Amino acid sequence: MTSTDGAGQLHAWLEVLSFGGGYNTNVVLAGTILLGVSAGAVGSFAMLKGRALVADAISHASLVGVALAFLLHAAIGLEERSMPLLMLGASTSAAGAVLSIEWIAKHTRLSAETAVATVSSASFGAGIVALSAARRAGGADRAGLDDLIFGSTASMTSADALLMAALATTALGATLVLYRVLTAVAFNERFARSRGLPVRLLDATLAALVGAVAMAGLQAVGMLLVAALLVAPAATARLWTIRVGPMLLVAVAVGAGAAWTGASLSAVTPNAPAGPLIILSTAVAFAVSLLLAPERGVLSGWLRHRRVSAAARRLAANRATTSSLQRGEEGA
């Protein structure tokens, strides 16, 4: 009984994987896969620049912006929620967060990591305060502001999916066009500067791309999980290769694959939310890569270690025999 059930489940899952599920499932699959593609591409450069966690700060900060924009809404007496106004609020506060991080990293002796952590948690605190105020002003619940914290993947509409498509096109396009310069800036900023590259403009572009992905991800997987979508595929790809081009491809594939797996699993499992399943899929990809990747994987490291220590033992054994032979000769 259980085995036929299992087979039925597997069959249902395969059907969903090949876009044979219902309309809503396909919309969610398409939307999240496109989001995964964007996050993989943009996240790779953010990681190379050592700014992987900026995505976290951006997503936390955009909550403040959304809640404040909503309060403004209520103040000027708008009935329906206006998406452009909310997005304007989100991008303003996200830009503020990025500028604060860069300023702290540049003008204090604190590390960039500390700057990111401080700004990120401060933004979250401010976001929750602003959200409570928005809730008391009324209408925040109907506008679904709470959805932004954990996301509402299953409720994605075709308009959302189209937004994701536009985002993926922009992210991939920007990555292809800026591939060389971004790589130069990521690996050696001083060299890039000496070559006359507009480093600050490129930094700002990258931050804007990260911000765009984070904001699109807010609706889909929520503020708490969107950072993982930007970091995990890039980190996974980094385990497989050190070359930028292949790394980008692997990161995009992992982002898309995780979205595909997670969203389709949610469609065939009752009461399993899609957003968290997508993030779990990226974590599984990372764990498997950590174990199996050539060169940097745990398994290959262990094999290498065994090879090296076996060689060392052989060497030591040889030495021992030689020296004992020598001692034998001396004794005789």
Add this chain to the structure above:
Amino acid sequence: MAHPKLLLCLSALALSCSGSDPASADRQPRVVCTTAMIGDLAREVAGDTASVTTLFGPDMDPHLFRPTRDDVKVLMGADLVLYNGLHLEGYLTEALERVGASGVEVVAVAEQVLLEDELISDGAAPDPHVWMDPSIWSRVPALIAGELTERRPDDATALSARATTMTARLTRADQRFEASFAELPRAHRVLLTAHDAFQYFGRRYDLEVRGIQGVSTTSEASLSHIEALVEIVVERQIPAVFFESTVSERSVKALVEGARALGQDLQIGGVLHADAPGSAETYEGMLASNVKTILGALSVGFADAEVTR
């Protein structure tokens, strides 16, 4: 006639102000209610015998309400706290327990008025949306009058008279709603809403109720659940789904899109007030507005469907 009474009141006020007798029966008891569904009835019944405060605003989702220090202070300063119970006030429940432990009398209204076999539950979780059935909620005025009489024994007659009037008003409304729904053909009686708040309502007026989200608004709808609902909508040719004033619109819009992709023109029937009166302002207004919205969308919608078929 009025002068001696007034003098008496004033002297009592002076007495209580001097602090000699803080629990004086003549001081207006402070009643704090969580929801408007309780607060509106408490205000009607109390008249000028008590001051009534409602904690949740008209657009606030009680499932998501997080109390601030001020809210706890208001609760602590009350003589009587009336709340719904059955886990409606999710994040507030703990604060209510602490307030109760500190000596303030705390009454779970929905739990008190519900008879044992009337409780609806979804598996393990009880459904707190009891006010949706006015035939049950019409017992609340008597409960409130009883609680207030303990504190104002002199006003017993007035309190019980106002409670009786209120109950009669709710009963009349209930009978009116029942008569209107009776005219709706049986096949049309499907109520599809954003979250599962209308089970008591559906049982009272014989409507089949389906919610996109579960009983609490905190649960996220899973993809498989939305797909299952789309199937039901298409199969039964359900014409309308309803927004709720305190629940996110996203899941409703996703459902509409899914049904339209399969050829069922699912309309948005309007906004229902489930967990707070919203623009309908009062408990009674909220009931009347819901009935009007539902009848409007379901009778017209199904009639159209029959014509085109």
